[in-house]
Amino acid sequence: xxxxxxxxxxxxxxxxxxxxxxxxxxxxxxxxxxxxxxxxxxxxxxxxxxxxxxxxxxxxxxxxxxxxxxxxxxxxxxxxxxxxxxxxxxxxxxxxxxxxxxxxxxxxxxxxxxxxxxxxxxxxxxxxxxxxxxxxxxxxxxxxxxxxxxxxxxxxxxxxxxxxxxxxxxxxxxxxxxxxxxxxxxxxxxxxxxxxxxxxxxxxxxxxxxxxxxxxxxxxxxxxxxxxxxxxxxxxx
Ligand SMILES: [Zn+2]
Numbered sequence: 001x002x003x004x005x006x007x008x009x010x011x012x013x014x015x016x017x018x019x020x021x022x023x024x025x026x027x028x029x030x031x032x033x034x035x036x037x038x039x040x041x042x043x044x045x046x047x048x049x050x051x052x053x054x055x056x057x058x059x060x061x062x063x064x065x066x067x068x069x070x071x072x073x074x075x076x077x078x079x080x081x082x083x084x085x086x087x088x089x090x091x092x093x094x095x096x097x098x099x100x101x102x103x104x105x106x107x108x109x110x111x112x113x114x115x116x117x118x119x120x121x122x123x124x125x126x127x128x129x130x131x132x133x134x135x136x137x138x139x140x141x142x143x144x145x146x147x148x149x150x151x152x153x154x155x156x157x158x159x160x161x162x163x164x165x166x167x168x169x170x171x172x173x174x175x176x177x178x179x180x181x182x183x184x185x186x187x188x189x190x191x192x193x194x195x196x197x198x199x200x201x202x203x204x205x206x207x208x209x210x211x212x213x214x215x216x217x218x219x220x221x222x223x224x225x226x227x228x229x230x231x232x233x234x235x236x237x
Contacts, residue, residue: 002083009079009092010072016096017071022051024100025061027114028107062103071099074229081233086133087182090126091232094119094179098225101172105221111168119175120147127182139182146181146188147174153192169220176228187235195220195227 026035026048037045044056053060074095082088097119101111124144131140151174158165173192180188199220206212 001080003080005083006076006080009075009077012079012092013072013075013096014068016075016092017068017099018052019050020071020096020100021062021067022047022049023115024067024103025051027112028062028104030108031110067099067103070103071096074099077229077233086130087127090123090130090182091179093122093126094175095229097175098229102222102225105168105219109219110166111172111221113168113171116168116171116175120178123175123178127178130182142184143178143182146185147178150174150177150180150188150192165220169224172221172224176224180228180231183232183235187231190234191228191231192224193227194230195224198226199223 025046026037029036037048039046039054039057039059039061041059042054042057044054046054046061051061075092078091078095079088082091097115101115104115105111127140127143131137151170154165154170154173158167158170176191176195177188180191199218202223203212203218206218212218
């Protein structure tokens with residue numbers, strides 16, 4: 001762990017966390033509902049992008065500091081692990097996007113296309129840049145295949161067990177597969193397995209606490225993202 005780069009990551013994470021706050025607020029609505037564009041306290045219109053609080057009454061959009069501190073923690077770990085490697089930019093992008101997606105999935109059980117679909121060209125471009133800098137075309141091809149493989153695997157799961165996996169989970173799996181595949185097939189398998197392990201552990205805890213029943217579906221996005229983060233941090237490459 002490179003502590004200097006971890007500190008850089010923490011500072012960047014605080015800024016990135018503040019930057020995604022307005023987007024998380026706007027998109028935390030049930031599927032098909034219109035985006036939230038009004039302050040929950042005074043009803044004044046909120047800015048579309050980069051809004052942290054209501055300009056009229058000053059109310060924070062969402063719980064203060066949660067997104068900022070979570071993103072700071074995630075980016076500190078990623079920068080501490082990957083330091084000045086060219087691929088750190090791709091992982092920092094995925095880390096920030098992941099915090100936003102996890103927050104929305106926990107709030108309203110969905111992973112909006114508005115965030116997952118544009119993430120593909122951005123992540124592919126960042127990994128492509130890292131491949132050029134590293135002269136590692138093989139890793140780039142593996143990343144593309146990894147994205148395809150994980151999305152296909154989740155699509156298969158969704159077909160076998162309808163209701164457990166949604167379309168958002170499949171699209172997120174493709175994004176996670178890009179980053180995991182870049183680091184290697186063992187990392188890709190570890191990330192996917194860790195996602196299921198984390199989800200199973202959380203389900204058992206929630207069952208024991210009687211917060212859910214065996215029939216209730218809990219969102220999978222945060223666990224896939226958590227498994228991906230763990231696999232990236234512990235990858236040997
Ligand atoms: Zn207001």
